[in-house]
Amino acid sequence: MATKATTDAQFSSDVLESGKPVLVDFWAEWCGPCKMIAPALEELAEELGDQVQIIKLDIDENPDAPTKYGVRGIPTMILFKNGQPAATQVGAMPKSGIKKWLEAQL
Template sequence: MATKTVTDDSFKTDVLESDKPVLVDFWADWCGPCKMIAPALEEISEELADQVTIAKMDIMENTGIPGEMGVQSIPLMVLFKDGKPVAQKLGAAPKSQLKGWLESEL
């Protein structure tokens, strides 16, 4: 399963009420590093599909949740477990690093 698009409206259902951990990638179309990590996140979402959902939230189209969370720099990945943010990673990184970080937090 590929990454899932999440909006301000669907955030509660898709992320906070999810029965498994959700990694939310806060990104924007103009963000070069965001585009660089997108393919890696797609691959990781397939490789770890049974353990975690990887979701993407465009901060230009959705300002509510990123505003509430104080998202100032992107790409920002926040891992939610049981409706709570438990870990975050700022900035682009190679796929191996992203996957290693995520696996260590799951």
């Protein structure tokens, strides 16, 4: 399962109403570190797809969700469980770091 893009309009159905945990990657086209972690997130979506869904949200096109969840810097990854933010990771990190952080939360 690959990563999926969402919008403010779809955020509730894609993330909050999901039957399994969802990792939301808040990113922007101009953000270098966001582009750096994108391949790692794609790989993790394949590896952990049965446990967690990884969804990307472009903060420039969708300002509501980042504002609602207090996203100040990007990349910010927020893991949602049962419609609630369960864990937050700000800043880029290597794939191994993201995976370790994610698995500790699942």
